[in-house]
Amino acid sequence: MSDISESAGHKANPLRWLVVAIPYLWLLVFFLAPFFIVFKISLSQVAIAMPPYVPAFDLAAGISRFFADLKELTFSNYLWLTEDALYWKSYLSSVGIALVSTLILLAIGFPVAYGMARSPKAWRPTLLMLVILPFWTSFLIRVYAWIGILKKEGLLNQFLLWVGAINEPLTIINTNTAVYIGIVYSYLPFMILPLYASLEKLDETLLEAASDLGCPPTKAFWLITFPLALPGVIAGSFLCFIPIVGEFVIPDLLGGSETMMIGKTLWSEFFNNRDWPVSSAVAVLLLLILVVPIVVFQNSQMKAMEAGK
Amino acid sequence: MRKGPSWFNVVSITLGFVFLYLPILLLVVYSFNESRLVTVWAGFSTKWYGEMLRNQALMDAAWVTVRVALLSASVATVLGTLGAVTLTRFGRFPGRTMFSGMIYAPLVMPDVILGLSLLLMFVAVGLDRGFWTVVLAHTTFTMCYVAVVVQSRLVAFDRDLEEAAMDLGCPPMKTFFLITLPIILPAVVAGWMLAFTLSLDDLVIASFATGPGATTLPMKIYSQVRLGVTPEINAVSTVLIVIVTIGVIIASVTTKRQEVARQKAERMAAAAP
Amino acid sequence: MGQKTLGPVRRSFAPWLDPQAKPLIRFENVTKRFGDFVAVDDLSIDIYEREFFALLGPSGCGKTTLLRMLAGFETPTEGRILLDGKDVSRVPPYRRPVNMMFQSYALFPHMSVEANIAFGLKQDGMPKADIAARVEEMLKLVKLEQFAKRRPHQLSGGQRQRVALARSLAKRPRVLLLDEPLGALDKKLREATQFELTDLQQELGMTFVIVTHDQEEAMTVADRIAVMDHGKMVQVATPSEIYEQPASRYVADFIGDINMIEGRIEASGEGRTRFRSEALGLTADVLDATPIGVGETSWLAIRPEKVSVSHEPPADTSVNAVEGEVWDIGYLGDVSIYHVRLAGGKTIKATRANVTRLIERPITWDDKVWLSWSPDAALVLAA
Numbered sequence: 017m018s019d020i021s022e023s024a025g026h027k028a029n030p031l032r033w034l035v036v037a038i039p040y041l042w043l044l045v046f047f048l049a050p051f052f053i054v055f056k057i058s059l060s061q062v063a064i065a066m067p068p069y070v071p072a073f074d075l076a077a078g079i080s081r082f083f084a085d086l087k088e089l090t091f092s093n094y095l096w097l098t099e100d101a102l103y104w105k106s107y108l109s110s111v112g113i114a115l116v117s118t119l120i121l122l123a124i125g126f127p128v129a130y131g132m133a134r135s136p137k138a139w140r141p142t143l144l145m146l147v148i149l150p151f152w153t154s155f156l157i158r159v160y161a162w163i164g165i166l167k168k169e170g171l172l173n174q175f176l177l178w179v180g181a182i183n184e185p186l187t188i189i190n191t192n193t194a195v196y197i198g199i200v201y202s203y204l205p206f207m208i209l210p211l212y213a214s215l216e217k218l219d220e221t222l223l224e225a226a227s228d229l230g231c232p233p234t235k236a237f238w239l240i241t242f243p244l245a246l247p248g249v250i251a252g253s254f255l256c257f258i259p260i261v262g263e264f265v266i267p268d269l270l271g272g273s274e275t276m277m278i279g280k281t282l283w284s285e286f287f288n289n290r291d292w293p294v295s296s297a298v299a300v301l302l303l304l305i306l307v308v309p310i311v312v313f314q315n316s317q318m319k320a321m322e323a324g325k
Numbered sequence: 326m327r328k329g330p331s332w333f334n335v336v337s338i339t340l341g342f343v344f345l346y347l348p349i350l351l352l353v354v355y356s357f358n359e360s361r362l363v364t365v366w367a368g369f370s371t372k373w374y375g376e377m378l379r380n381q382a383l384m385d386a387a388w389v390t391v392r393v394a395l396l397s398a399s400v401a402t403v404l405g406t407l408g409a410v411t412l413t414r415f416g417r418f419p420g421r422t423m424f425s426g427m428i429y430a431p432l433v434m435p436d437v438i439l440g441l442s443l444l445l446m447f448v449a450v451g452l453d454r455g456f457w458t459v460v461l462a463h464t465t466f467t468m469c470y471v472a473v474v475v476q477s478r479l480v481a482f483d484r485d486l487e488e489a490a491m492d493l494g495c496p497p498m499k500t501f502f503l504i505t506l507p508i509i510l511p512a513v514v515a516g517w518m519l520a521f522t523l524s525l526d527d528l529v530i531a532s533f534a535t536g537p538g539a540t541t542l543p544m545k546i547y548s549q550v551r552l553g554v555t556p557e558i559n560a561v562s563t564v565l566i567v568i569v570t571i572g573v574i575i576a577s578v579t580t581k582r583q584e585v586a587r588q589k590a591e592r593m594a595a596a597a598p
Numbered sequence: 599m600g601q602k603t604l605g606p607v608r609r610s611f612a613p614w615l616d617p618q619a620k621p622l623i624r625f626e627n628v629t630k631r632f633g634d635f636v637a638v639d640d641l642s643i644d645i646y647e648r649e650f651f652a653l654l655g656p657s658g659c660g661k662t663t664l665l666r667m668l669a670g671f672e673t674p675t676e677g678r679i680l681l682d683g684k685d686v687s688r689v690p691p692y693r694r695p696v697n698m699m700f701q702s703y704a705l706f707p708h709m710s711v712e713a714n715i716a717f718g719l720k721q722d723g724m725p726k727a728d729i730a731a732r733v734e735e736m737l738k739l740v741k742l743e744q745f746a747k748r749r750p751h752q753l754s755g756g757q758r759q760r761v762a763l764a765r766s767l768a769k770r771p772r773v774l775l776l777d778e779p780l781g782a783l784d785k786k787l788r789e790a791t792q793f794e795l796t797d798l799q800q801e802l803g804m805t806f807v808i809v810t811h812d813q814e815e816a817m818t819v820a821d822r823i824a825v826m827d828h829g830k831m832v833q834v835a836t837p838s839e840i841y842e843q844p845a846s847r848y849v850a851d852f853i854g855d856i857n858m859i860e861g862r863i864e865a866s867g868e869g870r871t872r873f874r875s876e877a878l879g880l881t882a883d884v885l886d887a888t889p890i891g892v893g894e895t896s897w898l899a900i901r902p903e904k905v906s907v908s909h910e911p912p913a914d915t916s917v918n919a920v921e922g923e924v925w926d927i928g929y930l931g932d933v934s935i936y937h938v939r940l941a942g943g944k945t946i947k948a949t950r951a952n953v954t955r956l957i958e959r960p961i962t963w964d965d966k967v968w969l970s971w972s973p974d975a976a977l978v979l980a981a
Contacts, residue, residue: 490717
């Protein structure tokens with residue numbers, strides 16, 4: 017009903033707005049402002065210097081200079097991105113890989129989350145902690161662990177040869193398969209947690225009521241359980257899909273030359289080719305792809321927060 | 326209706342957890358391998374731990390990482406808590422939507438974008454890149470996690486408690502420190518721990534934000550991993566995993582113990598006349 | 599309903615009748631809006647020193663908002679609130695000599711019972727020794743001496759309620775505000791606590807303002823009750839006036855059970871009114887003057903306990919009577935409720951106290967019966 021801002025008496029203390037101002041300014045300076053700089057640099061020309069670009073415009077140089085610069089503004093970097101197949105292919109392939117891996121994550125995560133939600137109450141905290149624990153351990157280390165497993169002379173091939181399932185070692189590392197395995201492995205906790213949260217809230221008596229009204233268990237799952245778990249499905253999917261599109265570590269360590277993902281492209285454009293303007297343009301376009309899912313995700317999060325009140 | 330888990334539930338949980346834990350387990354096991362070849366077992370040895378300790382570059386990187394994580398997590402906890410208070414206690418002030426957008430966006434924003442944008446800003450304002458720019462970068466993205474963790478606690482917080490304190494003569498600022506903060510403290514601590522581990526883990530943002538002389542442990546690990554799997558990295562990883570695991574277990578056991586004690590007290594109180 | 603605490607001193611306590619009396623609290627044309635929603639609508643009321651004042655109404659009627667404005671958690675959109683003659687409308691809650699007992703109790707979970715009670719005193723900078731003495735006094739008052747060191751979660755619901763009370767009383771506020779203070783207690787404990795509250799208020803000689811949606815609670819504890827609806831005061835009066843002389847159909851309906859019969863005024867004058875319902879073929883005399891004009895639509899209101907049921911018509915012809923058929927009987931233990939259907943189809947409720955333990959009731963289903971009531975039992979209300 018009442019927030020501090022509306023209540024009586026609090027208006028007296030303007031210092032309390034510092035509470036808002038400090039984190040607000042911090043994020044404006046260190047989160048929002050950098051995006052404008054990225055955008056600005058994406059319109060600049062590459063140069064061999066430090067920093068390795070010619071500024072597109074510089075407000076410090078005065079207004080007239082600003083307008084002069086404005087005329088010289090160039091979308092050449094963006095044109096370059098559309099002309100070179102490498103870029104749009106890696107955009108498409110990033111989105112494709114993210115979509116497919118989100119579906120795989122859903123297919124694997126749902127049964128696990130469902131099993132956890134239906135396990136005896138006493139086990140649940142332990143199971144939950146077991147899901148959260150990998151989330152706290154280093155992402156890099158967990159991806160690294162798979163290199164030793166998927167290598168040509170790695171543990172998986174050793175095992176399969178020993179069992180006799182294969183005669184020749186499989187080539188998994190440096191392929192898209194390895195990338196999928198790495199992504200699914202790394203993001204599984206992100207999928208399980210929101211799914212579990214919504215499945216755990218599910219009232220058992222709803223299923224009893226459905227069964228009492230003549231609905232067999234499988235049908236009840238699709239008519240009752242799944243629709244009610246939908247918020248978890250949506251949250252989990254966004255939570256995985258968005259960062260996967262921009263993933264760098266996994267395609268870099270597990271993928272090969274055929275693996276094209278935009279995060280990797282941006283990284284090599286920046287660190288290997290030292291082309292800051294082009295990597296900025298790549299970042300701007302990546303952001304544009306992700307803006308819609310991010311906004312949708314935020315709205316659903318905020319709605320959940322409001323509902324929590 | 327079945328109450329307990331079905332065989333299908335048990336199998337999916339088991340397979341799920343095997344998938345989650347087997348790679349980590351193998352990594353830990355092979356850190357004790359005698360052989361330099363990571364995938365060939367040649368007997369038990371702790372020599373790679375010794376190697377690791379003697380690797381000065383690795384130890385330096387670890388020390389940098391810990392300092393970055395301690396500093397950035399602490400600042401991020403203060404900023405994130407202020408942010409959470411802003412989101413839950415200041416109503417609909419102008420610019421609130423943008424603020425909550427800036428809090429939520431970094432949670433899903435790809436690291437490469439965050440890293441690149443921060444780097445370009447540091448260059449644009451002429452900040453020398455190194456230790457402090459990594460701290461700034463980590464503070465920025467981890468404060469959003471802290472804000473979300475603390476916010477969810479503040480939303481569940483009984484506002485009557487704050488009003489009761491003010492009703493009894495306590496001004497708002499003092500109320501926050503005497504009533505609100507002690508009660509939400511577990512969430513603030515959890516936020517700090519989350520910020521600390523996120524900073525400890527981060528490779529991408531640190532790689533962009535850093536400069537000469539400030540190599541963090543993940544950067545060191547990454548550059549070695551690109552050259553191939555080495556048992557030494559397995560050893561480092563194992564140490565990190567053990568530390569984090571112990572931390573998480575201690576945290577969850579203490580909260581669990583407090584919860585049990587509280588429930589017991591409540592049952593006894595209810596039984597009393 | 600027992601009124602054992604009402605001694606002779608209490609009965610003569612009616613400062614609201616004294617035009618010279620100065621109110622302790624005065625709401626002056628107070629309006630509170632939340633966006634488009636009007637929570638409190640141009641409301642004025644005086645509350646006097648030592649009064650136990652109840653705000654009664656359904657949820658959303660604005661009673662809690664009124665209380666929160668008095669505590670300082672909300673600011674009136676328009677109008678003023680005076681305390682001791684001073685405008686406190688914009689004084690923050692932590693600078694008002696008013697304390698509140700919260701519905702949720704709002705006990706600080708990280709502090710002991712003692713620390714909770716001492717909290718407000720510490721804010722005032724009271725010397726340590728004085729605080730200790732006051733806390734002890736308060737613990738004694740609510741009989742919780744041996745629980746001083748406990749945390750709130752180690753207490754039962756009733757004990758927590760008493761800590762909350764002690765904490766809000768510790769500062770000896772000018773006014774104690776109680777927001778549904780007994781809502782979380784079970785029925786038996788609630789009734790016992792109601793009497794404890796009135797005793798305490800008498801003993802301390804303090805002004806209490808209570809918000810409740812429970813009419814029995816309001817009637818038990820309060821000197822005066824304000825019935826609220828949609829942000830307005832519908833009636834402010836003593837419990838018996840509210841019950842016996844409700845100002846409107848809303849009040850009559852909200853407090854207790856009542857039969858309402860639609861009809862017209864046939865004649866009025868000399869403190870008597872003749873009421874006629876064509877639909878039910880009923881004519882009734884009411885010993886009550888009414889401002890409603892002859893021929894206008896009005897309502898005859900009569901409480902079920904004031905209607906007698908018998909097989910024979912009443913011998914006394916000055917008594918109002920009407921014939922009907924027993925439609926349903928509800929047995930509640932102490933009383934039975936008879937639902938009697940009249941010729942026009944309207945059902946009238948009448949209660950009879952079960953004064954004997956006879957299981958067979960002399961009047962039973964489908965019996966033809968007479969309902970009767972004396973002219974001073976009913977009243978006529980405007981539409």
